[in-house]
Amino acid sequence: MQPNREYILELVRKNDWSGGELGRRMGISRAxxxxxxxxxxxxxxxxIAGLMKAFPDEPIERLFILPQVEPKGSSEVR
Known part of the structure; x- marks a missing residue:
């Protein structure tokens, strides 16, 4: 799972936050x-924890790029 950087940038701009403010809200350093x-x-x-803390109302599917998982085994229905 990796952060959806483009969406996070959009949220930061929308909230008019600096990198320092994002870091403060995430509980990480400005750098x-x-x-x-x-x-x-x-x-x-x-x-991951910091983004969920900074944006508690955002759906996880928007904050992160979730890996696509293929089901194991045959796709045949018995």
Whole structure:
């Protein structure tokens, strides 16, 4: 699961937050928040938890790019 950077950038602009403000709301450093916004930091437990903390009302499907999972086994119906 990786952050949906474009959507997060949109939320940050909409709320008129700086990287420092995003970091404060996520519980991470300003530098780490700026790395997230610049695309050089893409994930980890701290980032996932921080984004959910900063944007509690946003659906997880919008905040993150979820991996596509193929079902195991045959697709035949018996």
């Amino acid at each position: 780490e928040a700026n790395r997230l916004l610049n695309g050089t930091r893409v994930g980890g437990k701290k980032i």
